[in-house]
Amino acid sequence: MTGKNFAATGQLLGTVVAVQANFYRVQLEQEDGEQGSRGAEEKLDLNPSLLLCTRRTRLKKIGQQVMVGDRVVVEEPDWAGRRGAIAEVLPRQSELDRPAIANVNQILLVFAVADPPLEPYQLSRFLIKAESTDLDVLLCLNKSDLISPPEQQQVSDRLLGWGYEPIFISVKDGINTEQAARYLSNKITVIAGPSGVGKSSLINTLIDSAKLRVGEVSGKLARGRHTTRHIELFELPKGGLLADTPGFNQPDMDCIPEELIHYFPEARKRLAVASCRFSDCLHRDEPECAVRGDWERYEHYLEFLDAAIAHQTQLHEQADPESTMKLKSKSKGKGQSQYEPKLESKKYRRISRKTQLQDLQELYRDEE
Ligand SMILES: Nc1nc2c(ncn2[C@@H]2O[C@H](COP(=O)(O)OP(=O)(O)O)[C@@H](O)[C@H]2O)c(=O)[nH]1
Ligand SMILES: [Mg+2]
Ligand SMILES: [Zn+2]
Structure with a gap:
């Protein structure tokens, strides 16, 4: 001790x-x-x-x-x-990159059920980003005072299908904020979410000394890529520390394409009881895939996968701008291992040629 x-x-x-x-x-x-x-x-x-x-x-x-x-x-x-x-x-027990904070235990994702409206795609992006940190993810839906109980039930059911059990809170009316606070005690928590959902309001409710400005559009000003953001941990009255993240507004899909699927609880559930035929399956159009199927966010997965592959390919091209040439002129004589990054991005490209089929699938879906 x-x-x-x-x-x-x-x-x-x-x-x-x-x-x-x-x-x-x-x-x-x-x-x-x-x-x-x-x-x-x-x-x-x-x-x-x-x-x-x-x-x-x-x-x-x-x-x-x-x-x-x-x-x-x-x-x-x-x-x-x-x-x-x-x-x-x-x-360090853990190390977050952006925001740069050590020893974080969990991420508290805050969204609003209304004003701004709950955007499933945006919520999905934030969830994926949060899941990619390997930390525990806690989802709070604020402004529950703005919707009816049946509407709340609908949102709740939908997110349960995604594998999440959100806590509905209202900072304005003091609904469930005590319950939310209990999840934070004696832990280091990073709070994230789009602007306007009530993050600063929540922190102010939980911590009197924080006195963050409410309604401040700090995100817009602080979003510049090279701006260093001031990170501060606030002490919770019952122990524990909480950090606001003004720079977490638009998460990039910069994860490794093969790992993306594990950031979806729905897919994790499927992969726990079955395996894909190919160990390097990207779950698009490969035969005998255990993941592809009738789940709501599968479309999000496909879109995020494209973004992650584009990001990966760009990284490799930056690392070696003449890679195409080099690969052609040297691959005969020398071992291939030194071109691994190139080969990796080529691997994705080969698969992404099949996006035609995917486009078709999306067309069908759109027509439905
Ligand atoms: N109706 C309602 N409005 C809220 C609630 N919580 C915060 N707000 C309002 O939402 C706006 C944005 O709040 P703020 O805390 O600045 O959001 P942040 O950008 O996420 O930090 C402010 O006008 C708050 O007064 C709530 O529970 N219900
Ligand atoms: Mg704020
Ligand atoms: Zn698969």
Whole structure:
């Protein structure tokens, strides 16, 4: 237990909750090993267990980065000036890329049932992106005050078919927000979803000190590709940390094409009881495929697969712009292994030639 470590070694342990230039804000752990939880009326700036820290030169020399979410050992605390130095970064349990946060336990996806309207395709994209992180995915549907109970039931049934059990909440009317909060305690959670669905409102309800601006279109301004986004973890009153992600608005389909299928719970269910004839099946028009079939999001799968393949192909072309030429002139003499990236994208291309059939299938579907 952390409390014992604290007593035995005299080490100060904490979690990096924000990075500002070369400074790290570190929330120290209480002696019982829990994150500090204090009265809601106490502002974060007055929090005595929050230290502004630098990174020890030794860490810089070994190239040890410090991320938001990292658990760190703090040395030489200056309690009056509330300063310290990060001497060590504990091994990470997980590492998210965008947003860059370590040790995240789960993703809380927030959508609204109305205003903005619930867009199945957009929701699907966010779900796939969330699933691709390998973290637990929690789905909250906000603004439930705007729809009737039968409408809510309809949405619920539909998403159950996708393999999800959403929590319907209303931040405005305080419906189920306590229930949602219980899922967050003592975990690091990243909140994601399109703008306007009530993410900032939810965070403000859960954490008084957060005071995020509601109705702010921060997403639009912060979406620029090279803008570094400020990431901050907010401490939940009952323990646990929560991060907003203004930059998570339009998830890219940058996953590995073969892995995409595993991000669909419906397909996972099918693959648990049957296998495709070919181990490298992409579940399009291959014979004896266990996945292809009559499930709602199969169309989404096909579209996302095309996007993922396009992304992969582009990556390989960037890595080796003259690959087509090289492959032609050298493939006779030398071993093929060095052209693997090229061959891989060629593999996808060969399959995607069959998209004609797929286009037909889509036409049929459109006509139905
Ligand atoms: N009707 C209704 N409106 C809400 C609810 N929660 C938030 N809103 C409104 O939705 C708008 C966007 O909220 P905001 O928290 O800024 O969304 P964000 O962009 O996801 O952070 C604001 O005008 C909020 O007042 C809710 O439960 N019901
Ligand atoms: Mg917001
Ligand atoms: Zn298959």
